[in-house]
């Protein structure tokens with residue numbers, strides 16, 4: 001069933017947790033980049049409920065931005081595939097891309113709690129979009145992560161050369177023919193959809209099973 005891709009393909013959400021330091025197993029991203037078909041564990045959350053909540057948020061925020069005078073593109077309209085010199089592709093789909101005069105605002109809507117990965121997801125969109133859409137190149141690009149009750153703004157200055165270099169360095173490792181390191185841990189494997197068929201190091205025990213056998217002196 002596992003099928004190797006001819007050219008690696010990386011979805012932005014596979015690398016955003018790694019960039020934020022919220023995940024450490026680069027092999028998971030490397031494996032997905034190189035394999036189109038593989039056995040997946042069932043999702044650990046109610047996807048239909050999430051889809052409905054997320055869709056409602058996206059439409060509400062789009063309406064609000066349109067009222068502020070932005071020309072707003074939604075989800076599929078914003079999908080991009082950024083080709084690299086190696087033949088690999090970085091793909092993404094920002095929830096909203098809003099354009100007003102010389103200003104572009106990239107927005108992603110999150111129904112859950114604040115995570116560093118969300119910030120990096122939008123930062124990567126800000127980096128990739130002008131390379132795919134030349135019309136954004138000379139405009140001021142900023143980002144925003146919208147949560148239910150607050151928003152995190154990402155001004156253009158936060159997309160530094162150092163941040164861009166970190167993204168490209170990680171991409172180079174993930175699309176490389178050389179396998180990245182596997183970093184199994186109960187906490188991270190629990191949220192990984194790769195089964196033991198492809199990842200022999202997978203840890204399925206609950207984190208409680210890692211507790212020490214002896215009592216500590218406190």
Ligand code: SF4
Pocket residue numbers: 025027028182183184185188189192193194199201202203
């Ligand atoms: S199951 Fe665990 S070790 Fe295997 S790829 Fe996923 S996170 Fe990494």
